[in-house]
Amino acid sequence: MATRDAVAVAGPTGDRMGEIHGRTFSGFRLGSLELKNRIVMAPLTRQMAEADGTPNDEMVAYYARRARGGVGLIITEGTFENDELGCVAYLNQPGIATPRHVAGWRKVVEAVHALKVPILLQLMHGGRVSDPRCLHAGEQPVSASSTQSPGWVLYTDNDDEKHDRGIPGDWPKVTFPPARAMTAAEIERAADGFAEGAARAVEAGFDGVEIHGANGYLLYQFIHPKTNQRTDAYGGSPENNVRFARLACRRVREAIGPDKVITLRLSQDGVDDFVGAWPGGVAYARAIGKALADCDADALHWSSFAWSQNRDEADPTPMPKALREASGKPVIVNGGIADGKDAEEALATGAGDLVAVGRPLFAQPDWPHIIRSGEAYEWAPFTRKYVIRPPYDYTNGYPVALPEVDWNPDFINTRRQPGWMD
């Protein structure tokens, strides 16, 4: 979601201190994990891995800094589980496909665990919105149905960023090619891919995984009726639309056992449809929640930019609340939670059991400490400069100066070829 608009967040003032502590800073048991508070770092793509997907020391510093900032749980950026069926979605996206990836992630996990914070790896498959430059030569992306995303891969909309990176001329916009419908055998294979990635994540020391079913990527393309036009067991009804996600959860559970945590992320909107709405609105959310009630995930995770805005004129129930009620599962609620009062409100209204915070943690790794202190604080507004391997040391966001980055907007040298990860 690297193209969303920047938002400024406002900090709490001292007199609101009392009202923000109650729920947010109480413990919570998520599957086998005892969390010290209800604040989760939301998954945030940074594209700062090495070209082959290996997590590097910059990522160790980035995640450790946010663990030190006081979150109760970290969910990593979306990570590709293998290089099959167009799974890789972003250039410089981290992977969990090779022993080198495992070794790189192990350093991240050890640094975060040293600060006593648990961490889940988010597993994702890009489907029809994988950056076409990440596909093998001549490869067609896959999706639920033969469709084409109307969006494009846009690396910046900001002249300053172009200037700062020394990029002359137009910034390249890359459109998504038409996708083809997956066969049932390919769906099974992709579910196994999630499971194999999860097993490697556990090998790297992760406390579990999040399966990415949100934000426009492959599983979302099955769950959203707009992109799923199938007439087989994987489409045509809420139960069928979540069948692939359920299968992925099942295979992952079989691979990592009962003691590791699995969360499943869901959303209405996606990277190529910022105002996406489920046909049927809240009723669809309830149907999906019901169909996921006995799935192998320990919790559902609602992804949005404003959790209480459900885009359903007939029913004001927030989507995460509807999912929580219908599934009976704990819910992580995300979207527009900017300060302690927002966090308390999301928890108090029954929209979730945990809150996930994204953009504020880009800019303020100490966000949990800040909202807990209740002190007036000059908030650094979120801007795009925090995203995609920043060329600078933004001192409040990074513990160490960053090295010069060789930023190549054409990315020709990273185009995937057979064996690119070997």
Ligand SMILES: Cc1cc2nc3c(=O)[nH]c(=O)nc-3n(C[C@H](O)[C@H](O)[C@H](O)COP(=O)(O)O)c2cc1C
């Ligand atoms: C730059 C950027 C990258 C993101 N990367 C991911 C990602 O890798 N996986 C994911 O599930 N969501 C991703 N998101 C969505 C966030 O997790 C979150 O849903 C969104 O920022 C709204 O939450 P917030 O209001 O707390 O920022 C990303 C969002 C932004 C702005």
